[in-house]
Amino acid sequence: DIQMTQSPTSLAASVGESVTITCLASEDIYGSLVWYQQKPGKSPQLLIYGATILEDGIPSRFSGSGSDTQYSLKINSLQPEDFASYYCQNGLSTPFTFGSGTKLEIK
C-alpha cells in the first residue's frame, strides 16, 4: 500500500498570511495527488486533483504543486473560512490512502 505522510499535523496562522502543507508519498504516484478541506461536522470538500488542478469554484488563493513523491498545498492570503483541516489522498491506486491531516488554526 502507498503511505501518505502529511506535515505539519497542526499549524497556526493569521488572516492574510500564507501557509504551505506538504504530503510525501511512499512511492512515486505520478502526480495522482488530491487535496481536500474539511470543516468541523462537515464532509470533506475537493480542492485540488492531479496535484495542481483546481476544482471548479475553489478560490485561486489555493494552489498545489509537486511531482513524484513530494507534494504541497499552498494557501495565500488566508481568509477566516480557510481555517479547517486538510487531507491529501493517493489517487493512483487502491487502497486510496489519505494523509493523517493538517489542522489549520487561527493564531
Next chain:
Amino acid sequence: QVQLKESGPGLVQPSQTLSLTCTVSGLSLTSNSVSWIRQPPGKGLEWMGVIWSNGGTDYNSAIKSRLSISRDTSKSQVFLKMNSLQTEDTAMYFCARNRYYSALYYFDYWGQGVMVTVSS
C-alpha cells in the same frame, strides 16, 4: 444535481453486523463508481472500499475479511455490510462518488455521513 445520502443504524452492538445504505441521485451507478470512507471521532479519513461502475469491488486489506459492498442499480443504492464490529469501528461513515481523470481517482461528491457508534 448529484447527491449522495447515507442511512443506517446509529448504534450497533459489539460483534454484530453493520448495514449501511448510500442512496444516490443525479447519477447512474452503471457509469459511476462509489466508495465508502470512514472517520473515527477526532481522527483522519480511512478509505474502506469501492464498487466500480462494472460492479466489481476493491477493499482495504485491513478490513477486507469483514467488509462487503454491493449495489442495486435499479434503486440507485450502494450497500455496505461489515461484520464483527468492535468499538474501534465507531466512526462517521461517508459514501462518495469516485471520479476518474487521467489515471487519477478522486472523490468529488460526498454524502453528509452517518455516525455509527459501536457499544453495548
